[in-house]
Amino acid sequence: GENVEQHPSTLSVQEGDSAVIKCTYSDSASNYFPWYKQELGKRPQLIIDIRSNVGEKKDQRIAVTLNKTAKHFSLHITETQPEDSAVYFCAASPTTGRRALTFGSGTRLQVQP
């Protein structure tokens, strides 16, 4: 089955700096890669996603890059703000058949004011 690894487990940045979180996956059948932000006690919130036919996607301060050959994808947050502080999860799944998500282990991001 799929195995998703995520690094780093914790990340502390100063407000205004950039933050980068990296993930690798193992199953070449995976072609959908979402990123979630989770606040304590709440459900994961989708912040951006990318599909295997695209190498990069950007939405305001958030961007995701995908290298399908190397099986890794990354989340980039620019101009970080204190409200960006949360736990971020990457995930991978196929888009056909059983489309269950396999999650990374999570990154706790702290943005220092």
Place this chain on the structure above:
Amino acid sequence: GAVVSQHPSWVICKSGTSVKIECRSLDFQATTMFWYRQFPKQSLMLMATSNEGSKATYEQGVEKDKFLINHASLTLSTLTVTSAHPEDSSFYICSVPTEGNQPQHFGDGTRLSIL
């Protein structure tokens, strides 16, 4: 508005009690729903795939006799934790995949605490 409704949001009960959690798809029919479990400070782990009109598919290590799943209609899946014990205390969350390349929709989750 929410497209997936999950109830209850919070349960505290005694050891040995059985607890039922409901997951409803509000806007579309769902032949498949997923149940995840998240222990404190850990990631979400897939427990099982709920299949409408047929048996659920359980992940390795998840006891099917302990975590009963019923998906009797295209809008409702239920997870029953039978004879719950303190080690079953966790955050249980369902999700509903939509067609093809659409993202999954998560319920709000159920925090289960077994005393």
